[in-house]
Amino acid sequence: MLYKDLKIVTKSLGFLTIEDFAKYIGVTPKEILKWEQKEEVPYTISLIIHLLKGEKPLPNNSTLDNLVEECLPLATLLEEASSFPHKLEEMFLLQKELNDSTNGKNWELGINKFDKEINWLRCIHMEVAELIDSAPWKHWKNINAEPDMNNVHVELVDIWHFLMSYILQETNVPKAVSLVNTHCIYEANEEVDVKAMIQESEKLSYISLAIQTNNMPSFSGIERFIDQFFRCCKISGLSFTWLQKLYIGKNCLNKFRQDNGYKEGTYIKQWNGKEDNVVMINILKQTESVSFKDLYQKLDDAYKSL
Structure with a gap:
């Protein structure tokens, strides 16, 4: 996923800004700046977006929060495995x-x-x-x-x-x-x-x-x-x-x-x-x-x- 796609998809998920999305998933503005400079988004973040798509309401869905939390270790491992x-x-x-x-x-x-x-x-x-x-x-x-x-x-x-x-x-x-x-x-x-x-x-x-x-x-x-x-x-x-x-x-x-x-x-x-x-x-x-x-x-x- 490219950074420009991230800007579009975060709004479609109900987040007003990328900063709101970053706060929700627990990353820093400095990390987002790196994505923008490289014009790419890490695999882990792409997975989270796929999990979020179609889920309502956002971002106060505790079931979804738990699902994302459970998937993060596996997503990180798969990203490293590449x-x-x-x-x-x-x-x-x-x-x-x-x-x-x-x-x-x-x-x-x-x-x-x-x-x-x-x-x-x-x-x-x-x-x-x-x-x-x-x-x-x-x-x-x-x-x-x-x-x-x-x-x-x-x-x-x-x-x-x-x-x-x-x-x-x-x-x-x-x-x-x-x-x-x-x-x-x-x-x-x-x-x-x-x-x-x-x-x-x-x-x-x-x-x-x-x-x-x-x-x-x-x-x-x-x-x-x-x-x-x-x-x-x-x-x-x-x-x-x-x-x-x-x-x-x-x-x-x-x-x-x-x-x-x-x-x-x-x-x-x-x-x-x-x-x-x-x-x-x-x-x-x-x-x-x-x-x-x-x-x-x-x-x-x-x-x-x-």
Whole structure:
């Protein structure tokens, strides 16, 4: 819907001005100014207009108000989902670039440039163990501790690195995007059931071990992996949007580590008392949208100040 159409349709719905309509749906004049400048109206607002059409009286219809309120989360999710294929392609391309740089060309054959075996399934299995250790699962130690959800999310992103690498080893970028795309549309839980989170995370290990021991075909294993991974994201409260942002951050940090002696053992992981992961997340939280290049520069500036 174009902005000029919005002006016409709001009056047909009984609103005297666009400002009255904006107040009713809870947006600011600044947001409306952006629509006018772009000569377009967001999908969510278009959906609200479709819901309002034909409903009388307006705007004092409480049933309609409730309907709009219920539809808004889904509308917002669908609007975000339109960008998911592009975001997935960006992540898969970044992962391939990182693997090419770190492991050398043709790493998909299972050997890196130092003649070292690559085992993505084992990588996933080990990262799952680290994720579980972020929760107080031990019956003999710190039984009343709270789970470190920030680290749980970081570990999920690490698993995502290795899962993408495994998918790329078995297929290509366009096919990978096609396999993953429909699984990204979910609403992350606001309340986290820690026991369920651990149980669902362990299933990722079961899948990796089943494939590795030839008890599950590789391709059907990939589909199981993808479905189970996003189930874990949902249960742990990790939205796809934050997953993507964290992935860009962790991918950038991994590249930064490699460029600064990680493989040689000279890299400093503690930055003024904070692990580099924590520094990276703090940068992401302070920035609405950050590019790979900008984040790399921020990490470089922070590392040089040590």
